[in-house]
Amino acid sequence: MASSSDTKQKQLPLKPIPGSYGLPFFGPIGDRHDYFYHQGRDAFFATRIKKNNSTVFRTNMPPGPFISSDPRVVALLDGASFPILFDNDKVEKRNVLDGTFMPTTSFTGGHRVCAYLDTAEPQHAALKRFFLGFLLSRKDTFVPLFRTTLSETFIEIEDQLSRKTGTAGFNDVFATASFNFMFRLLCDNKDPSETKLGSEGPKLFDTWLLFQLAPLATLGPPKIFNYLEDILLRTIPFPSWFTSSGYKKLYEAFSTSAVKVLDEAEQAGLKRSEACHNLVFMAGFNAYGGLKNQFPVVIKWVGLGGKKLHEELASEIRSVVKEEGGVTIQSLEKMSLLKSVVYEVLRIEPTVPYQYAKAREDLVIHSHDASFEVKKGEMLFGFQPFATKDPRIFDDPEEFLPRRFEGEGEKLLKHVLWGNGKETEEPSPGNKQCAGRNLVVLMCRLFLVEFFLRYDTFEFEFKSSAFGPAVTIKSLTKASTL
Structure with missing residues (x-):
């Protein structure tokens, strides 16, 4: 029996996809300049x-010539059409x-x-199963390990605030915390300072990420330098040898x-070297690259929520922790306001805002108001x-x-979406x-719990950038009740 949603979609008028790619070469360049500058x-x-x-609609997406051989896309910019990107029977995710x-x-x-494999490639399932199995086997480690990391991090922020400047750089401190947590999680709680990495890990990952993703960003230079930046970043891809020594160290x-972890990968039938390269990518690109931007986004929106929100979060968190006798995954589930706040942050400012896929077959895509035909192979x-x-x-979106x-x-x-799925899907x-x-x-959630167990409220400022908000903590008010 057809659902009301299916019936509604069938009733939508079929329209040609509007928009234009413009002239070859010049159209993509023009769209790129509009997008960045x-x-x-x-x-x-x-x-x-x-x-x-x-x-x-149809448009071109950066980086365009000469890095991208085909910058043409069909853009899906509403909550009705967007989920087609998650349907792996209809779309392909190979190298997108x-x-x-693709670097x-x-x-x-x-x-x-x-991350570059399509679900139809056998190795994708093997690697994904390994990652999921690893995370499941360490589920009892997450809370105590991250709480320890957070405790060290808040001490660092307090130390910075106590110095002459009276401010603390949130992003750098939590970038280090994100790296240390993931390294300890993957390496049986071994601190990266005990390895040849020392304190270089975040910097090495930052450089590695920058040279791969530079064609997709702008540093926001003065207008007079816009086109110079465009030529430097988007004429030819950066070669990997710029980061080869750092990547080797990682x-x-x-x-x-x-x-x-690598022993477990071999037992699962994976080659050790391949598993290790995948591990480095997951730790650096997926985990560190995402988390170092996620925490500034969380503190930005909670900060903008104001003192009343801080009081409500502190009250709920402290009450539940007292009733449950500690911070556990079960106690976190009883904090309804906390859960809602985190989902609202993920909704209003997704850390990974872009999603790409190629049509596996001829498709019909539905927006709220119309249906559109897409040909096999279109991006x-x-x-x-x-x-x-x-x-x-x-x-009030x-x-x-x-x-x-x-x-x-x-x-x-x-309707809370991740890069490759809905919040309600696993x-x-x-x-x-x-x-x-x-x-x-x-x-x-743990970040906010630990924060409001320690502090009543805070003052901050932030600046927007291509890499997310840059947050500066100006003051922390220690918790008045526990």
């Missing part, structure tokens, strides 16, 4: 929605992690790591320290913040509403959803 990211999409009177181009595999030891650190592109702030789904997902609001969780070997999805949610 003339309009900016959000305005680039908003103006094209208005011009085409459609949330589904970074969009319309050389020399950055990953010559391997196409799991690989060797994980190879010698994550012995138990689909979704900009997640527009889907998760769709006014046809969420009331641009507003941060801490209690949005409490009570009846939990029904909206199916990662599995047969899909592309991040293996550590649940761990990210858990860590965001």
Whole structure:
């Protein structure tokens, strides 16, 4: 029996996809300049929605010539059309992690790591099953290990505040914390300072990530230098030898320290070297690269929520911890406001905003108002913040509403999207959803729990950048009650 949703989709008018790619070479260059320099990211999409009177349209996406051989995409910018990107029976995810181009595999030891594999490739399921199994086997480690990491991190922030400047740089401190947590988790609680990495790990990963993803970003230079930056970043890909020595050091650190994990990989039928390169990628690109930006986003929105929200979070957290006798996964589940706040942060500012896939077959895609035919092989592109702030789904979508997902609001969780799936769906070997999805949610909750067990409120400031908010802590008010 057909659902009401299916019936509604069949009733939508079939329309040609609006928009244009422009002239070869010049069209992609023009769109690229609009995206980075003339309009900016959000305005680039908003103006094209208005011009085409459609949330589904054709456009070019960076980096374009000469790095990308084909920058043409069909953009999906609403909550109705976006989920087609998760349907692995209909779309292909081979080599599309970074969009319309792929960095050389020399950055990953010559391997196409799991994130670049399609679900139809046998090695994808093998690697994904290994990652999921590893995370499941360490589930009892997450809370105590991350709490220890957070304790060390808050001490560092307090030390910075006590110095003459009276401020603390949140991003750098939590970038180090994110790296240390993942290294300890993967390497049987071995501290990276005990290896040849010393304190270099975050810097090495930052450099490695930068040279892979540079064509997709702008440093926001003065206008006079815009086109110079565009030529430098997007004419030819950066060669991997810029980061080869640093990557070798990272690989060797994980190879010698994550012995138990790599033994498990071999027992699962994976080659040890391939498993290690995948481990480095997961730790650096997926985990460290995501978490170092996620925590500043969380503290930004909670900070903007104001003192009243801080009081409500502190009250709920301390009350539940007292009743439950400690901080556990079970006690976190009883903190309804905390859970809603974290989901609202993930909704309003997704850390990974872009999603790409190629049509496996001829498709019909549905927006709220129309249906569109897509041909096999066409590249689909979704900009997640527009889907998760769709006014046809969420009331006051641009507003941060801490209690949005409490009570009846939990029904909206199916519209909280990850890069490769919905919040209401689970990662599995047969899909592309991040293996550590649940761990990210858990860590965001734990971060706020530990924060409000220690502090009543805080003052901060932030600056927006291409790499997320840069947060400075100006003051912390120690907890008045426990």
